[in-house]
Amino acid sequence: MIPMGLWGGQAELKLAKSYLPAFACPIMQADMEFGLNGTYEGLSAVIIPTICDTLRCMTQNWRFGVPTIPMIPIVYPQNRKSPASVDYLISEYETVLTVLSTVTGKMMNEAALCETIEIYNTHNAMMREFSRAANDHLDIITPVERHTVMKSAFFYEKSEHTAIVPNIVENLKTLPAYCCPDKRVILSGITCEPDELLEILRENGLCVVGDDLAQEMRQYRTDTPEKGGGGLRRLALQWNNRYGCSLIHELGKPRGKLLAELCRENEADGVICCLMKFCDPEEYDQPYYEADLRAGGYPCLTVEVDHLNAGYEQIRTRIQTFSEML
Numbered sequence: 001m002i003p004m005g006l007w008g009g010q011a012e013l014k015l016a017k018s019y020l021p022a023f024a025c026p027i028m029q030a031d032m033e034f035g036l037n038g039t040y041e042g043l044s045a046v047i048i049p050t051i052c053d054t055l056r057c058m059t060q061n062w063r064f065g066v067p068t069i070p071m072i073p074i075v076y077p078q079n080r081k082s083p084a085s086v087d088y089l090i091s092e093y094e095t096v097l098t099v100l101s102t103v104t105g106k107m108m109n110e111a112a113l114c115e116t117i118e119i120y121n122t123h124n125a126m127m128r129e130f131s132r133a134a135n136d137h138l139d140i141i142t143p144v145e146r147h148t149v150m151k152s153a154f155f156y157e158k159s160e161h162t163a164i165v166p167n168i169v170e171n172l173k174t175l176p177a178y179c180c181p182d183k184r185v186i187l188s189g190i191t192c193e194p195d196e197l198l199e200i201l202r203e204n205g206l207c208v209v210g211d212d213l214a215q216e217m218r219q220y221r222t223d224t225p226e227k228g229g230g231g232l233r234r235l236a237l238q239w240n241n242r243y244g245c246s247l248i249h250e251l252g253k254p255r256g257k258l259l260a261e262l263c264r265e266n267e268a269d270g271v272i273c274c275l276m277k278f279c280d281p282e283e284y285d286q287p288y289y290e291a292d293l294r295a296g297g298y299p300c301l302t303v304e305v306d307h308l309n310a311g312y313e314q315i316r317t318r319i320q321t322f323s324e325m326l
């Protein structure tokens with residue numbers, strides 16, 4: 001099976017309005033519309049983690065609205081300190097595997113699972129390497145190019161993408177490092193799309209030198225441990241090792257420190273928080289990490305991301321002002 005990420009997109013909402021309230025986030029509004037209007041036809045199944053209120057509703061909406069594509073819910077444990085969380089998550093993964101086996105007619109075996117984990121860990125390392133190498137070539141790896149390399153990972157067979165990215169990195173390394181005159185920023189949030197939004201950064205002399213986006217580097221910073229038991233147990237331990245993410249429960253809100261560290265490592269001048277419209281988990285985190293960043297001397301701009309809105313003039317003005325202040 002080839003896993004693909006469903007991140008919504010630019011859509012005119014017609015059918016989804018019967019299923020979701022107007023204050024659901026634009027990603028889920030668009031995903032629901034694409035499910036209902038047949039855009040996602042061809043998918044064998046959809047896995048929906050019930051990790052926020054909107055996703056929780058999506059499981060039921062999908063089940064009844066898009067019966068042609070089976071929906072597999074998964075509930076992640078939030079009390080990650082309890083040893084029971086590992087056993088519980090293994091049981092959730094076993095349920096997912098059972099449903100997938102009815103879809104594919106094949107059972108996952110331990111050797112295949114361990115091989116897959118290795119491919120994913122190698123891919124994580126490749127993406128981290130790409131992110132570092134890109135910073136020496138910001139003339140070629142513009143914000144749009146960087147995002148394209150990141151997002152393409154959702155539409156390739158994983159080992160294929162793992163083979164492509166080192167080629168990009170090796171080719172970049174053959175070129176002389178570029179001394180970029182632009183201001184350097186870190187992006188945080190769920191996604192920073194579409195390309196029009198990223199182009200505004202470039203127009204205003206800003207380059208992206210790192211990110212904490214859920215769609216981009218946030219998914220590559222925590223490898224699945226090499227030891228710890230069988231494949232499913234190691235996957236469960238990976239969930240427990242995650243940090244700095246709005247979608248997991250963490251005492252002490254470490255995201256601000258993580259972002260400040262990203263700024264230091266990548267010599268960034270500031271952070272742009274791409275706040276997904278109506279995303280509660282991200283909204284809860286934002287005041288905490290903005291305060292931590294300001295205390296650390298890093299300016300932070302928050303802009304609202306909404307793929308369903310085609311107007312970018314307000315954001316353009318705010319980004320222009322931010323760039324002038326850096």
Ligand code: SF4
Pocket residue numbers: 025026027028051052053054055190247276278279280281282
């Ligand atoms: S976490 Fe935020 S962006 Fe993701 S589905 Fe929930 S509300 Fe939408």
